[in-house]
Amino acid sequence: MKQDKSLCDQVAIVTGGGSGIGRAVVELFVEAGIAAVVIADVLAEADEIAATCQKSSQAEVVSIYTDVADSTQVKNLVAQTYERFGRIDILVNNAGVAPVVRWPEVTEESWRHVLDINLNGAFLCVLEVLPYMRAQKSGRIVNISSVGAFLGSVTAHPAYGVSKAGLIALTKSLAKECAGEGILVNAIAPGSIDTPMLASFGEAARSQYAEASLLKRQGTPHELAEAVRFLVSDAATYITGSTLHVNGGSLLV
Numbered sequence: 001m002k003q004d005k006s007l008c009d010q011v012a013i014v015t016g017g018g019s020g021i022g023r024a025v026v027e028l029f030v031e032a033g034i035a036a037v038v039i040a041d042v043l044a045e046a047d048e049i050a051a052t053c054q055k056s057s058q059a060e061v062v063s064i065y066t067d068v069a070d071s072t073q074v075k076n077l078v079a080q081t082y083e084r085f086g087r088i089d090i091l092v093n094n095a096g097v098a099p100v101v102r103w104p105e106v107t108e109e110s111w112r113h114v115l116d117i118n119l120n121g122a123f124l125c126v127l128e129v130l131p132y133m134r135a136q137k138s139g140r141i142v143n144i145s146s147v148g149a150f151l152g153s154v155t156a157h158p159a160y161g162v163s164k165a166g167l168i169a170l171t172k173s174l175a176k177e178c179a180g181e182g183i184l185v186n187a188i189a190p191g192s193i194d195t196p197m198l199a200s201f202g203e204a205a206r207s208q209y210a211e212a213s214l215l216k217r218q219g220t221p222h223e224l225a226e227a228v229r230f231l232v233s234d235a236a237t238y239i240t241g242s243t244l245h246v247n248g249g250s251l252l253v
């Protein structure tokens with residue numbers, strides 16, 4: 001892997017960085033030579049995952065237990081990150097849940113649960129990180145949305161698509177707000193990516209999604225991570241408020 005000079009002095013927070021896409025982002029940032037990555041996740045094994053991701057690299061990879069839906073925990077995440085590393089350059093809002101709940105079983109509680117993590121969690125992270133990025137006059141925020149923002153939920157809870165569409169509107173609002181301050185904000189809308197979340201939908205859904213893409217396969221977490229890396233790199237200095245579709249052409253089928 002070639003080192004990416006634009007990442008070498010950078011500090012990133014990756015929410016949901018312990019599994020699937022988030023973990024692939026952490027691994028790719030480390031391979032590209034980032035200075036430090038903080039994994040913000042609710043997984044019990046996140047410390048071990050951080051140690052594994054660090055391997056023998058120069059990067060510092062740490063895990064800070066954080067439920068992104070909890071504002072106190074998010075405040076603590078951001079304060080601890082700044083205290084330890086002295087800057088925050090990149091926020092990847094990736095933590096998400098996609099419970100399989102059909103309309104007849106939808107409750108107010110399950111609706112709020114999905115929105116609290118997928119949308120409000122991203123908002124809370126932005127709220128805390130933004131003052132540091134503003135003071136630095138630089139920063140990159142990448143929000144992990146979904147094709148569900150455009151198609152509506154397919155297998156997951158109906159609130160899933162709503163939360164992911166909300167992330168795209170949040171991306172645009174923030175991009176407008178922060179453009180003059182050197183902070184670029186973009187979204188990525190993944191299609192079907194081979195992760196534990198996808199596996200939780202079952203084999204039938206997995207095959208159906210592969211068929212419903214031009215490339216007739218799932219994407220890998222690494223392919224998605226490459227898109228994140230592009231958006232935070234010096235190759236993407238004129239991109240803000242955009243949504244990058246990484247879906248094997250599934251919106252065209």
Ligand SMILES: NC(=O)c1ccc[n+]([C@@H]2O[C@H](COP(=O)([O-])OP(=O)(O)OC[C@H]3O[C@@H](n4cnc5c(N)ncnc54)[C@H](O)[C@@H]3O)[C@@H](O)[C@H]2O)c1
Nearest residue numbers: 016019020021041067068094095096146190192193195197
């Ligand atoms: N896999 C796909 O096909 C696909 C498609 C479109 C969008 N996405 C989105 O990509 C993101 C990553 O999904 P994935 O497929 O890697 O799933 P995953 O289940 O493998 O990983 C999700 C991570 O988020 C963490 N998380 C869950 N709730 C959290 C909370 N409250 N606070 C902090 N962390 C929390 C989990 O512990 C896990 O580590 C999600 O936002 C998901 O909606 C995935």
